[in-house]
Amino acid sequence: MNEYNPSEIEPKWQKYWEEQELNKAEDFSKKPKFYCLIEFPYPSGEGLHVGHPRPYTALDILARKRRMQGFNVMYPIGWDAFGLPTENYAIKTGKHPKIITEKNIATIKRQMKMIGLSFDWSREINTTDPKYYKWTQWIFLQLFHKNLAYKAKMDVNWCTKCNVGLANEEVVQNLCERCGGEVYRREREQWMLKITDYADRLLADLGTVDYLEKIKKQQSDWIGKSYGAQVVFKVKSKTMLPKEHMYDLPVYTTRPDTLFGCTYMVVAPEHELIEKFKDQIDNINDVLDYRDQAKHKTELERTNLEKAKTGIELHGLKAINPVNDEEIPIFSADYVLATYGTGAVMAVPAHDQRDYEFAKKFDLLVKEVVAGGNIKKESWIGDGTLVNSEFLNGLNVQPATDKIIEWLENKGFGFQTVNYHLRDWIFSRQRYWGEPIPIIICPRCGYVPVEEKNLPVLLPEVENYQTTENGDSPLALIEDWVNVECPKCGEEAKRETDTMPQWAGSSWYFLRYCDPKNDKILADKKKLKYWTPVDWYNGGMEHTTLHLLYSRFWHKFLYDIGVVPTAEPYAKRTSHGLILGEDGEKMSKSRGNVVNPDDVVKEYGADTFRVYEMFMGPFDQPTPWSTQGVVGIKRFMDKVWAIGNKLDNKKRTNNDEEIRLLHKTIKQLAEQIETLDLNTCVSALMILINKFQDKGCNQEIFEQFLKILSPFAPHLGEELWQKLGHKKSIFLEKWPEYDPELAKDAVKEVPVQINGKMRCKILVTEDMSEEEIKNLALADEHVKKWLEGKEVKKIIYVPGKILNIVI
RNA sequence: GCCGAGGUGGUGAAACUGGUAUACACGAAGGACUUAAAAUCCUUUGGAGUUAAACCUCCGUGCGGGUUCGAGUCCCGCCCUCGGCACCA
Numbered sequence: 083m084n085e086y087n088p089s090e091i092e093p094k095w096q097k098y099w100e101e102q103e104l105n106k107a108e109d110f111s112k113k114p115k116f117y118c119l120i121e122f123p124y125p126s127g128e129g130l131h132v133g134h135p136r137p138y139t140a141l142d143i144l145a146r147k148r149r150m151q152g153f154n155v156m157y158p159i160g161w162d163a164f165g166l167p168t169e170n171y172a173i174k175t176g177k178h179p180k181i182i183t184e185k186n187i188a189t190i191k192r193q194m195k196m197i198g199l200s201f202d203w204s205r206e207i208n209t210t211d212p213k214y215y216k217w218t219q220w221i222f223l224q225l226f227h228k229n230l231a232y233k234a235k236m237d238v239n240w241c242t243k244c245n246v247g248l249a250n251e252e253v254v255q256n257l258c259e260r261c262g263g264e265v266y267r268r269e270r271e272q273w274m275l276k277i278t279d280y281a282d283r284l285l286a287d288l289g290t291v292d293y294l295e296k297i298k299k300q301q302s303d304w305i306g307k308s309y310g311a312q313v314v315f316k317v318k319s320k321t322m323l324p325k326e327h328m329y330d331l332p333v334y335t336t337r338p339d340t341l342f343g344c345t346y347m348v349v350a351p352e353h354e355l356i357e358k359f360k361d362q363i364d365n366i367n368d369v370l371d372y373r374d375q376a377k378h379k380t381e382l383e384r385t386n387l388e389k390a391k392t393g394i395e396l397h398g399l400k401a402i403n404p405v406n407d408e409e410i411p412i413f414s415a416d417y418v419l420a421t422y423g424t425g426a427v428m429a430v431p432a433h434d435q436r437d438y439e440f441a442k443k444f445d446l447l448v449k450e451v452v453a454g455g456n457i458k459k460e461s462w463i464g465d466g467t468l469v470n471s472e473f474l475n476g477l478n479v480q481p482a483t484d485k486i487i488e489w490l491e492n493k494g495f496g497f498q499t500v501n502y503h504l505r506d507w508i509f510s511r512q513r514y515w516g517e518p519i520p521i522i523i524c525p526r527c528g529y530v531p532v533e534e535k536n537l538p539v540l541l542p543e544v545e546n547y548q549t550t551e552n553g554d555s556p557l558a559l560i561e562d563w564v565n566v567e568c569p570k571c572g573e574e575a576k577r578e579t580d581t582m583p584q585w586a587g588s589s590w591y592f593l594r595y596c597d598p599k600n601d602k603i604l605a606d607k608k609k610l611k612y613w614t615p616v617d618w619y620n621g622g623m624e625h626t627t628l629h630l631l632y633s634r635f636w637h638k639f640l641y642d643i644g645v646v647p648t649a650e651p652y653a654k655r656t657s658h659g660l661i662l663g664e665d666g667e668k669m670s671k672s673r674g675n676v677v678n679p680d681d682v683v684k685e686y687g688a689d690t691f692r693v694y695e696m697f698m699g700p701f702d703q704p705t706p707w708s709t710q711g712v713v714g715i716k717r718f719m720d721k722v723w724a725i726g727n728k729l730d731n732k733k734r735t736n737n738d739e740e741i742r743l744l745h746k747t748i749k750q751l752a753e754q755i756e757t758l759d760l761n762t763c764v765s766a767l768m769i770l771i772n773k774f775q776d777k778g779c780n781q782e783i784f785e786q787f788l789k790i791l792s793p794f795a796p797h798l799g800e801e802l803w804q805k806l807g808h809k810k811s812i813f814l815e816k817w818p819e820y821d822p823e824l825a826k827d828a829v830k831e832v833p834v835q836i837n838g839k840m841r842c843k844i845l846v847t848e849d850m851s852e853e854e855i856k857n858l859a860l861a862d863e864h865v866k867k868w869l870e871g872k873e874v875k876k877i878i879y880v881p882g883k884i885l886n887i888v889i
Numbered sequence: 890g891c892c893g894a895g896g897u898g899g900u901g902a903a904a905c906u907g908g909u910a911u912a913c914a915c916g917a918a919g920g921a922c923u924u925a926a927a928a929u930c931c932u933u934u935g936g937a938g939u940u941a942a943a944c945c946u947c948c949g950u951g952c953g954g955g956u957u958c959g960a961g962u963c964c965c966g967c968c969c970u971c972g973g974c975a976c977c978a
Binding site for chain 2: 165247250299386504507510625662699702704705718762765864878
C-alpha cells in the first residue's frame with residue numbers, strides 16, 4: 083500500500099477536473115438549474131487568509147452534491163476589485179492600482195485553485211474591467227434618467243492635513259488614521275441615489291424570500307419604518323409677524339398623542355432655522371460655536387443615549403404648540419440629527435427618556451399627559467390614560483393617537499406619515515480607483531448624461547493618486563480628460579470627476595455571471611430568465627444592511643425598467659461566521675494573528691484544510707482557528723486512506739450494524755448539507771469510518787461512503803474511487819439513495835424518568851403498545867426501588883422519546 | 890448608545906418542534922508496539938461524594954428569578970463577547 087500524499091494527488095485531480103470541464107455551467111440545459119453564489123472577494127494585497135475559504139468550501143460542498151443529484155449548477159467567481167485599500171497602497175508605493183490588482187488576483191486565484199473549489203472559471207468577471215464597468219455606468223445613467231440619482235450637500239469627514247475625505251473607519255478619535263491630522267465634518271456636493279423611494283418594497287418583499295430570520299430582521303430594522311405624524315409648529319421671532327406668516331417648523335413624531343405634553347423644541351445644530359433667524363437670535367455667536375463643536379463629533383457620539391446631553395437655547399425665538407398655542411423654548415442640540423426626519427423634534431420629557439434627561443439638565447417643565455408612570459422619577463413610555471390633554475383626556479394611547487391625527491389634519495396643522503431610518507445612498511467618492519460617474523457638467527445645461535454609445539467612460543491614467551487641494555478626486559487634474567464638449571449644446575463643459583463607491587460594481591455582478599462576455603447588453607434576457615434568481619447566496623453578516631440592501635435596490639430598479647425578469651435577486655440568503663485568529667480576535671495583519679491557507683495546505687493538504695474548516699463549528703457562528711485541531715482531521719483522512727486500501731470483501735453486506743449506520747449517515751448528510759450543518763456532517767462521517775475500522779468494510783459499502791465524502795474531500799474521494807477501478811470521475815456518479823427502513827432504529831432505548839430525573843433505560847420495539855411499555859418501565863428493578871412506598875400520580879409517555887413517572 | 894447574534898467540560902463543540910446534557914474532535918493521563926522516539930493502536934477523562942465495584946447519590950449548560958411532569962432550549966430581569974451603525978469591504 084502506498085502512502086497518502088495529498089501534495090501529489092491534489093494538483094493531479096484539479097488538472098483532471100479542469101480538463102474534463104466538470105464544473106462548467108451550461109446555459110439552457112434541460113436539467114434543473116441551481117445558481118449558487120458566494121460574495122466575490124476583494125483582491126487585497128495579503129491574499130486569502132484561512133477565513134475566506136470557509137463559505138467558499140461550504141457552498142462548494144453544496145454545489146458538488148447538487149451536481150451529483152442531477153442539477154445544472156452554476157458556481158461562479160470574480161473580483162470586486164475597485165476600492166480604497168488598493169488606492170491607499172498605490173499612494174504609498176506609487177504603483178498603479180491596476181498592476182497591484184492584477185498581482186493580487188493572481189495570488190488569490192492560485193489559492194482558490196489549490197483548495198479544489200469547483201468554480202466555473204469560464205465565467206470569471208472583474209469589476210475594474212472596462213467591459214464590465216461600462217454596464218455599471220449604464221445602470222447609473224438609467225437611475226439618473228428616472229430621477230433616482232441627484233446631487234445634494236452632505237457632510238464628509240475631512241482631514242485638514244491630507245486634504246482628503248475620509249471613511250468613518252479611517253477616523254480614529256477625531257483624528258486621521260493615516261497622518262494623525264485633525265478631522266472635521268465638511269459639507270460637499272455628493273451624488274445620491276434615492277434608495278428611500280424603494281424602502282417600502284424592500285421591506286415588503288422580504289416576505290417573498292427565504293433569508294435567515296436574523297437577516298430579515300436586521301434589514302427591516304435598518305429600513306426602520308415607523309408610523310407617526312408630521313406636526314407643524316410656528317416659530318415666533320422678534321419681528322412680530324402675524325401668525326399665518328410665521329416660519330413653519332415641521333417635526334416628525336411617533337407619539338402625536340403626547341402633543342399636549344410638549345414643553346420645548348429641539349432642532350439639529352445644522353438646521354436651516356438658525357441661519358434664517360441669525361439676526362433675531364440674541365445669543366447667535368454661542369449658537370454658532372455650538373454648531374462648530376458638533377462638526378467635530380461623530381453621529382455615534384451625538385446620539386449615544388448614555389452620554390450627557392448638550393444643547394443651547396435659541397434666545398429670542400419661541401415655538402407655538404398648535405394644540406394649545408403655548409409658547410415654548412427652542413433648543414439646538416446635537417443629539418438631533420439634521421438627516422433624520424425633519425431635523426427637528428418636539429420634546430415631551432414626561433414620555434421620552436432622552437427628552438427627560440435633557441429637561442432635567444436644563445430645568446425644563448415636565449408635563450405628564452399619559453398616566454401610569456411616576457414622572458417624578460423617570461419618563462413613562464408605556465400605555466395609559468391621557469390626562470392634561472383637553473379633548474384627548476380619558477383616552478388610551480392608540481385612540482388618542484387616531485383622534486389627534488384626525489384633529490391635526492382637519493386643522494391643517496399636520497398629517498399622518500411614515501418615516502424611515504433608511505437614508506439615501508451617498509454614491510460619490512472623491513477618489514481615483516472607482517468607476518467614473520458618466521455625467522458632464524455644463525454651465526448652461528446642468529448635469530448632462532454621457533451618451534450611451536460613448537460608454538464606458540474610461541478611467542484615465544494619472545500620475546498622482548492624491549486628491550486635489552480642494553478635495554476633488556485626482557481625476558480633476560487631468561485637463562484633457564475633464565474638459566469636454568457638452569453633448570447637449572456643444573459648448574465647453576467638464577466631466578464629473580467623482581467616482582462610484584465599491585458597492586456599485588457589487589450591486590449587480592451576479593447578473594453578469596449569466597452572460598459574462600456580452601457587449602450589447604449587461605446580460606442577455608433569455609439567459610437571465612434561465613438562471614435568475616440566484617437560488618442560494620451566502621455571505622457575511624456584516625454585509626446584511628449595506629451590500630445586500632443596495633443590490634436588492636438596484637435589482638428592483640432593473641426589474642422596473644424591464645432589464646431583469648425577477649423582482650428579487652436572491653431567493654435564499656445564508657450567512658457564515660468569521661474565522662478568528664487563535665487568540666479569539668479577528669484576523670488582521672496588525673494583530674499578527676493571520677493564518678495563511680498556503681501553509682496549512684502545504685503541511686496537511688487541501689482536503690484536510692477543507693474538512694477542518696467545516697468541522698470547526700457551526701457554519702453561521704464565529705470560531706477561532708486551532709492549529710492543533712487540524713491534526714484530528716488529518717488523522718481522519720489517513721484512516722479513510724488506510725481503510726480504502728485494505729477492503730475486506732468477505733464481509734457480508736446485509737442488515738448488519740455498518741449497513742444501518744451507512745444508510746443513517748447518507749440520510750443525515752442529504753439533509754444536513756442542505757442546511758449547512760456541515761460540522762455534524764463531518765462528525766457523522768467520522769463515526770461511520772470508526773465503525774468500519776472496528777468491523778471491517780467491503781468495497782460496495784466503502785464506495786457509497788466515498789460518494790458522500792467526496793464533496794468534502796474531493797481529491798481523496800476521486801483518488802480512492804479511481805484506484806478502486808473506476809474510469810470516470812466520482813463526481814459523475816449519482817448521489818446515493820438511502821433505504822428509509824435501514825436508516826431507522828429497530829430497537830429504541832427509551833429513558834425512564836422519575837419526577838423528571840433520568841433513572842434507567844428500557845428497550846422498546848416499534849410494535850409495543852403504550853400499556854406494555856408502561857408496564858415494562860414499572861417492572862424495572864431501578865424504578866421499583868424508587869417507587870417503594872410512593873404513590874404514582876401520573877405517567878407521561880412521549881413515543882420513542884421518554885417516559886416520565888410522577889410520584 | 891441603538892439594531893442583530895451568541896455564552897454548554899481543560900479546548901473547538903453536539904443535543905431536531907421543551908424529553909437521556911457533553912456526540913465528534915483536540916488536549917491531558919495511563920498502557921501496547923519500539924533499544925528509544927515519532928507515528929499508530931487500546932483505556933480513562935464535567936465536579937463532588939459513598940463504595941469491594943459503580944451499573945449508586947448529589948451538583949452542574951454566563952448570573953438571578955419564573956412557567957412546566959420535565960428547561961441548555963420558553964418567559965422576566967441582569968452580566969459578558971461578537972457583527973453592523975451608512976466613505977473598510
